[in-house]
Amino acid sequence: MASVIIPPVLSSPRDDAIQLHRAFKGFGCDTTTVINILAHRDATQRAYLKQEYKTMYHEELSKRLSSELSGNTKKSVLLWMHDPATRDATLIKQALGGEAVVDLKAATEVICSRTPSQILQFKNIYFATFGVYLEHDIAFQASGDHKNLLLAYVGTPRYEGLEVDRATVEYDAKALFKAGEKRLGTDEKTFVQIFSGRSSAHLAAVSAAYHSMYGSSLEKAVKKETSGYFEHALLTILRCAEHPGMYFAKVLHKAMKGLGTDDSTLLRVIVSRAEIDLQFIKAEYRKKYGKTLNDAVHSETSGNYKAFLLALLGPNH
16 A cells, blocks of 8 residues: 655644744743744745734734844844845845945845846835935945946846847957957946846857857956956856856855855855755755855854754755
8 A cells, every 4th residue: 555645734824923932932042943934934934924923923023033043143034034125125235335334245246146127126125125226325335337337237127038139149249359358458338238238148148159259258358357346247247147056156165165254145145045046056066066065054154053054055965
């Protein structure tokens, strides 16, 4: 007789709210329970849970979590409690000086690795939540070509499909060669225009065409012709157009390499990609570095913070 597989019992938002409230009561917080519940709920489930918790206990769940948790555990759990678009808006606001420290690299990474529809969503939420346009904060904090590229990137509607026009691809490859390697100095305007105005599929095709036409990579040209935050933004756009999984695997590896760990990058990437493409990132990480992302995180973090990130990462394969 075949054995019957019994599906796991899914708890309701009400059950979750009761369990969390219990975990907060008494001396100290039962963080293990908090992690076990929250790390295994998707954006919709978390939204219902927050609603239910407020109805039952007349307080915001995020506020309570903020007072019960600390350090990197608190940062990552609070970030996770947002839906993806609100999370992006929050990350960018923090990076653009919302918490006094400006981190243009982090703001650039979030903006330049997102799709046009994701950008549209977090721009609307940014204004609704913080009462200021994202463009205003970018213009205030960034400068020069970096500022021009970010403003163009968040302001240009781009095609998100996979079709590309071969003639335009070749035209763009030639234009970028002319704007960079072929001349003395760099025509940054051309780089801004093409990198901010073209679809990911188109840019990936331009990169391939550039290599076959000129025998060197577009990425190398960007590194040679540009620098600083402008270079970082162009490389992020290009690498995410070609292979976002690989891009984030490299970002995570860099965050954990050497002495000490760049926790703000580590938790930002894992939490913000968990509901998008974390399984692809894990596969790329293993392929490139010969060890699993779980093992790397396991050896670089500790305590509840480690437990939470590992729960988001899922099985170690």
